[in-house]
Amino acid sequence: MIGWKNGRTPKAPQGFTVTKYADGLENPRWMYVTPDGDVLVAQSNSNYGFFKKIGAWIIGAGKSKSLKHSADVNTLLRDTNGDGIAELRETFLEKGLTNLLEC
Structure with a gap:
């Protein structure tokens, strides 16, 4: 994930604007907007054991996944x-x- 640089936002189609609703989330995976407008965000990633982390580091997978x-x-x-x-x-x-928001 790459954050927004200072003062910059993603480009939106004409007639739309982009603003930051929240930041500082740790690996957000799922979002759900409740009927009253609240937003639920599931922050999760796969948990790897010691040996899988070492193997991932050896083959370079650590660059593409949060370990x-x-x-x-x-x-x-x-x-x-x-x-x-x-x-x-x-x-x-x-x-x-696990996968609360998939229910």
């Missing part, structure tokens, strides 16, 4: 004042979760 331990957390984001930026950010569910 750090997974965050395993679902975060709730809420725009409380309607300005398009999430002012509220809190843990919704954490640790030991």
Whole structure:
């Protein structure tokens, strides 16, 4: 993942704008917008054992995947004042979760 450089945003089609709703997420995988407008974000990646990490490093796969331990957390984001930026950010569910948002 490559973040936005200072003052720059992705290019949007004419008539649309792009703004940053939230940042600082650790490997966001799934997002779900609830009926009341809250956003749930599943932050997760595969957990690898020691020997798989060593093997991945040897073959160069470590460059394409995050080999750090997974965050395993679902975060709730809420725009409380309607300005398009999430002012509220809190843990919704954490640790030991698998594919909660696929339910």
